Amino acid sequence: MDTGEPEEFRGGECIMVHILWREFTDSFKSIRSILIILFLTFISYQSASFFENNPGLVEEFFSTGGAESSIYTAAISLIVLMFGFLFVFAISHDIINKEIEMRTIRLLVTKIPRWQIVIGKFIGILLFWVVTILISYVILTVISGTWHFLDYLQTILFLFYAISFVLFISTIVLKSKLTMFLGIILGISLPIVGLVSVFSDKWYMIPFKYLLPYNYMENASFSMLILLIIGIAYLLISVVIMRRRDL
Amino acid sequence: MKNIINVAQLAKRFGTTDVLNGIDLTIQEGEVFGFIGHNGAGKSTFINMLTGIINKSSGSFEIIGTSDQQLDDVKAKIGVMPDISNLYDHMKGIQFLRYMGKLAGDTRTKQDYIALMKDIGLEGAEKKKIKAYSFGMKKKISIAQALLGNPSLIILDEPTSGLDPESAINIRKLIVDLQQQGKTILLTSHNLDEIDKISDRVGILSDGKVKKLGTPDELKNNTSSELSVAIRTNPTLTSQKLAELSANWDFNVQFVTTKKKYVVVNVPHDNDIAKLSKELIHSGFQLFELRMEQQSLEDVFINSK
Known part of the structure; x- marks a missing residue:
């Protein structure tokens, strides 16, 4: 029976939600993701406890003009900046290409539009990281007594960029073994290149300075929104590639 | 329609x-x-x-x-x-069907899916992973x-x-x-x-x-204007022997296939069937059976290549 509603809203709900939900729940099931969650939670707890037990350090930092919240979130922020790409690659390097390799993508594309597969998977992974980082920040909040919203937002924006970049790589490179290898190389090299480019005047570092997220992470300002724009660009390119590809 | x-x-x-x-x-x-x-x-x-x-x-x-x-x-x-x-x-059977059902906008309950699996002959395999399926x-x-x-x-x-x-x-x-x-x-x-x-x-x-x-x-019915004839002889006629013999005949015979003990050939006209039986007997074959063969879809398929 024709209900007159768009097919992507069958039965009154957006069918992309099911792709999103499966990606989100599957992310928690792998050993890699559990280890990452435990690692981040442990670091958050330990660093917050350390500063809680050493109030002199916090006062000294505060008196020199540092924001009080930053000292509590410094450890988790540093870990995400240095290892964020590596973590996202570890969990999601095969987010698209595995479906293509296994040909299960053929089941999906006969039922829902391709753009919904890409965006649904992206949001599912993003939600996983939103929850994972939230666990760490809840621990920090309980110990420090302050909700570090801007630091949390900054971390999530960085991960938004990283996830869209990883999804883009998984769309253009069709072999999951190759994206796993690339993930290790890029996960290690991108933070180094990105941080060096922020402080470098060399002409060949300029593209990295503006394309990688590190230049926009110095302060919690509107420049962070550029991460959002670049991330959306990666997503749009991934959708266009997927629409044109024979599966 | x-x-x-x-x-x-x-x-x-x-x-x-x-x-x-x-x-x-x-x-x-x-x-x-x-x-x-x-x-x-x-x-x-x-x-x-x-x-x-x-x-x-x-x-x-x-x-x-x-x-x-x-x-x-x-x-x-x-x-x-x-x-x-x-x-x-990597999914269990029931899990797979429920996921596909959601993507297809199917509103069945879990019990309905279990019933569906029973209907298709997969009773008891609901919680088995698909990789373990035959x-x-x-x-x-x-x-x-x-x-x-x-x-x-x-x-x-x-x-x-x-x-x-x-x-x-x-x-x-x-x-x-x-x-x-x-x-x-x-x-x-x-x-x-x-x-x-x-x-x-x-x-x-x-x-x-x-x-x-x-x-x-x-x-x-439309695949060919020729007539298909199935023949059973002793000794069994081979395509090679047929080609050898038919080289001297004044009518065309085309080998099509062999089906068990039968050889299927095409001839252009009705009266060629009588000529065919006569020539085979004349060549020393015992003719056990000769019948008109109806075209199968397989014949149509083979002829369309």
Whole structure:
């Protein structure tokens, strides 16, 4: 029976939600993701406890003009900046290409539009990281007594960029073994290149300075929104590639 | 009856190879349409284009009143059974069906899915992972997922290949039932007898084109103006011996195939049959049986290549 509603809203709900939900729940099931969650939670707890037990350090930092919240979130922020790409690659390097390799993508594309597969998977992974980082920040909040919203937002924006970049790589490179290898190389090299480019005047570092997220992470300002724009660009390119590809 | 699929000059090129070279075809609402062709003829490529798995190179098609540009709008009305290697092997059977059901907009409860698995002969396999399923079980669950969401057009790529006879019969019955419910079915198969039995119309694909199109009876009757004759002799006639002997005969005899103890040949005219029997006896053969052979879909298929 024709209900007159768009097919992507069958039965009154957006069918992309099911792709999103499966990606989100599957992310928690792998050993890699559990280890990452435990690692981040442990670091958050330990660093917050350390500063809680050493109030002199916090006062000294505060008196020199540092924001009080930053000292509590410094450890988790540093870990995400240095290892964020590596973590996202570890969990999601095969987010698209595995479906293509296994040909299960053929089941999906006969039922829902391709753009919904890409965006649904992206949001599912993003939600996983939103929850994972939230666990760490809840621990920090309980110990420090302050909700570090801007630091949390900054971390999530960085991960938004990283996830869209990883999804883009998984769309253009069709072999999951190759994206796993690339993930290790890029996960290690991108933070180094990105941080060096922020402080470098060399002409060949300029593209990295503006394309990688590190230049926009110095302060919690509107420049962070550029991460959002670049991330959306990666997503749009991934959708266009997927629409044109024979599966 | 309206057309549910309209295909015009549909073509697909992979690199420098033309796999489909201008397909024109219509499939009517409520009919079972069988597509046959040798391996690599382009059957799966055709189905993959209709279902949005691959993009067309040129031409156009309309499916359930919607152009190929808006294919996303009608995906919920199309059930597709692709190759069984496309299943989520790490999922349990019931989990797989529920996931596919959600994507197809199916509103069944968990109990309904358990009942569905029982109906398709997978009772007790609900909590088994698909990778532990046998080939036949994978086929069954693949067909079941194609029926979720109550689609009006069902596309089945070789639904019975590799199945045991009982399972194949059950699937053929299911196809007939689905047609009686008003659904349109497009299927491919290598089993020509099966296509002959259940299809309203048949298309034979060869060299990237639809070479023959019609009801099974139309195809069998129109395939050749020649007469097919099955002969059983002692000693058994071989194609080599026939070629040797017929070189001296004043009428044409064309070897077609051997079927068990019979040799099937084509002759142009009625009176050539009498000449044939006379010549064989004259050459020292004992003629046990000589009968007119009705063309099968297999003959039509072989002749269309």
